[in-house]
Amino acid sequence: MPVKLSDYVADFIAGLGTKAVFSVTGGGAMHLNDSIGSHPDFEFVPTHHEQAAAMAAEGYARAANTIGVVHVTTGPGGTNAMTGIAGAWIDSIPILAISGQVPIHNSIGQSALRQLGVQEVDIVKMVEPITKYAVMVTEPQMIRHHLEKAVHLATTGRPGPVWLDIPLETQNAIIPDPDTLPTYIPEPPLRRRGAANMHLQVDQAIEMLATAERPVVIAGNGIRLAGASEAFRTLIDRLQVPVISSWNASDLMPSDHPLYIGRPGLFGDRAGNYTMQNADLLFILGSRMSIPMIGYTPELLAPNARVIYVDIDEAELSKPTLRTHLPVAADAKVFTEAMLARLGNFERNEKVGGWLKRCRDWVEKYPMVLDEYRELERQVNSFHFTEVLADKLPEGSVVVTDMGTSFTCTMQTFKLKENQRLFTSSGLAAMGFGLPGAIGACYGHGKQRTIMLAGDGGMMFNLQELQTVKQLNLPITMFVLANEGYLTMKHMQVAAFDRYVGSHPDSNVSCPDFVKVADAIGIPGTHIRTADEMVARMDEILAHDGPYLVEVEMPAMQLLIPRVQTKRDKDGNFLPTPIEDMFPYLPDEEQQANMANETTDMVSK
Helix, strand or coil: CCEEHHHHHHHHHHHCCCCEEEECCCHHHHHHHHHHHCCCCCEEEECCCHHHHHHHHHHHHHHHCCCEEEEECCCHHHHHHHHHHHHHHHHCCCEEEEEEECCHHHCCCCCCCCCCCCCCCCHHHHHHHHCCEEEECCCHHHHHHHHHHHHHHHHCCCCCCEEEEEEHHHHCCEECCHHHCCCCCCCCCHHHCCCCCHHHHHHHHHHHHHHCCCEEEEECCHHHHCCCHHHHHHHHHHHCCCEEECHHHCCCCCCCCCCEEECCCCCCCHHHHHHHHHCCEEEEECCCCCHHHHCCCHHHCCCCCEEEEEECCHHHHCCCCCCCCEEEECCHHHHHHHHHHHCCCCCCCCCHHHHHHHHHHHHHHCCCCCHHHHCCCCECCHHHHHHHHHHHCCCCCEEEECCCHHHHHHHHHCCCCCCCEEECCCCCCCCCCHHHHHHHHHHHCCCCCEEEEEEHHHHHHHCCHHHHHHHHCCCEEEEEEECCCCHHHHHHHHHHHCCCCCCCHHHCCCCCCHHHHHHHHCCCEEEECEHHHHHHHHHHHHCCCCCEEEEEECCCCCCCCCECCCEECCCCCEECCCCCCCECCCCHHHHHHHCCCCCCCCCCC
């Protein structure tokens, strides 16, 4: 039976099991708009900016553990969406982006023209560096092939976004018989690569773990992306060694798990950093070990440790910031299941028990929330806020953050419970992710209560999406941490230059009363101005139906500590510090005791 190509695309999206498509409509995508927007099997979610639509698709993909879909028009529709797509590219989140394009006879093609058609840009060339597959569909009969190939590439190997650009006349083309369309036949899936000869590497890894005195497992989001969360939990229960995680993997296990120590990084916790730096074996599973995680002195990372590094992407295994003794190019699930099959009667080194106790002692000795934060009489300390929120939220909750304080403070402090989700676009870390990310996560979470955290500065970047939340009556509780601008930037500028530049009301960056803004849109809200008020009202706030906005008044220059920061030499030059040397700096004797180990250097062994 003949079908319009745009209808075929909409049916294909429905076949993916997608529950929501995020979009801004436009003339260059008119046929796709109509077909996708009227399809009965998923919800068409119009946002007020294409960046927000792309970020919402990422939030959906993360919360639902599936592919997200964003649909935009030509020209600025595509360019506006690129920031969201770049974030998904860096964090390996599968997104199918579908854009409209000018008619083929109006396109610049291979000419030297900058533009010919209305609002035309060559979006395919622009997005090629940040997608796994990008193509303009000029032949209607190839639509099935391109759709199947795009989705396959987006969801296999190292996941990531893909982009189909569809000109107007292609959108409107009639497909005589969809059953005869050429299909895409993939090569053997990359996700299961390496399984055939893996037993030797698995046995070597097991031997290294069995002999190590201070091993640590470093868990990354590649575990979740590979569908290995359950196998991973089984593996660590068998190994009985300390576990630390990247930010993106902080929700793989509850924070009170006896093996879980923390989240290392420039804005990490001392326990996580000390555990990583004192280890004699790093077992890295599905983490790209980014600079924010290992610091600005990668040559000093875990100086006495051998390194097992399992990652689906060979490029990650050979990057210059990480030395590796056993690199394994493999899917996290394949490797984890292979280890479980070959562990046998695995016994850890007899010294690991003492090492685990030492790691747990660091957790107890260096808490993120200090009594002085809780005792603040005016305003609310963000670390205390995060502690209270985490305590009140039930299992299964989904929390999405923006950037700055709402990101780093939450990742340092939030104590996760079983089956809770906590995420943001951590690699690109684009301000403005919080609100659209929460919109997408709400749909990916079955429209259940979703929590958003944003600073006042970040909230301004996609403030228009409050109207989307109101229009769709989404059950999102929005916490805005109001600290008069960009807190991280303010601290950096004052420390380096003793003045503000575009970061504070004194330098012409100001934010409105967000409760008044929400009220103008029709969203109820409230202010929280003291710690006592926050503690007393948190249950009431979380019990609200529908959308609700809470502006939390923070000290304008609250310290974000502990953190790794540069030091200045006598000539005023900025010098990086090792990841374990966090500000506020500990007394030399205490720091030396925390870094003292009996065993010898293992790097050359």
